[in-house]
Amino acid sequence: MEQLMDYVKPELIIVSVALYFIGMWLKQAAFIKNKYIPLVLGIIGIFICGIWVIGTEATTTRQGIALAIFTAIVQGVLEAGLSTYVNQFIKQLGKDE
Numbered sequence: 298m299e300q301l302m303d304y305v306k307p308e309l310i311i312v313s314v315a316l317y318f319i320g321m322w323l324k325q326a327a328f329i330k331n332k333y334i335p336l337v338l339g340i341i342g343i344f345i346c347g348i349w350v351i352g353t354e355a356t357t358t359r360q361g362i363a364l365a366i367f368t369a370i371v372q373g374v375l376e377a378g379l380s381t382y383v384n385q386f387i388k389q390l391g392k393d394e
Contacts, residue, residue: 305375309372312372316342317380320335320380347366
């Protein structure tokens, strides 16, 4: 967990929380199969992180645009992974062994 947190931007931790609740909602809504929920969360995470990157980074040069796209994708995937990790962690804590 510590290694993952080295790469996640602290100001985007709230995205993981939002993705966790979106994932719970998708699971209850049942219009998306469970196996596709992490993919959907990844796409939503990339979109949300993309909005954040555009709002906070200078994207006036090609290099700035490429860096913004890369940052949005990496942070979106990390946030979705973190929300899925938390979901599985909670499930495992609830199991009796």
